[in-house]
Amino acid sequence: MILYAAILETIDPAKDAELLTVHKAYLQKYIDDGKIYAKGPFTDHSGGLVIYKVASFDEAKTLAENDPAVLHKSRKLTLREWRSNIE
Template identity: 60%
Template sequence: MILYAAILNMVDGPMDEMLLDEHKAYLQQLIDAGSIFAKGPFTDHSGGLVLYKADSYEEAMAMASQDPAIVKGSRTLTLKEWRSNLD
């Protein structure tokens, strides 16, 4: 399993507020499927971070890019492979 960090930067706060329930429901589906390691908002309200569990960058990108906040443009997406140093 590889972890991918999806950095979701806020670009449209009012739209994002309208999409919040849809965004959370989408992520909950992926949590239930075992595809998310961790998630949460930035404390400065500038967006959030999702750590996806995937076998490839393409698989992680497919999940991250289908987030309603990305699809509808309230946030931008940066996706990076991430490795914990806690081993």
Template identity: 50%
Template structure:
């Protein structure tokens, strides 16, 4: 199955720390809506990854564009189409 993924690169760590709560709340709301299947930070604190549950790149881009991290320019979002060769586990 094909997915859209976003790799987020932190570009302003200080500013990002200030909006982190809003960023996480926004992503959690998208999870509740079924728009995001998985998310999480990289362990080296350089950014994170999102796996979208949407039908188009445009929809994923719109969600990314409305993320507080994008609005406040604390992270750079790189969106790519990704073919998953296994079944994603839930939970």
């Protein structure tokens, strides 16, 4: 199964704290739609990971780039295609 891993590195902690509620609400919509496989923060507080379960890299990129934390530059996005060995 091909999934898409969005690594969201925190680059502005103060702004990120302000955006946390809207960031979580944005992701919840796609959890409810079945487009997010997993999500959560890194335990070292450096950011978080969202794994998108969508049809294409372009769709994952659109969703990840429209995350308020990315739009408002509190987090830096790195998006990678990832193959899960769990089917």
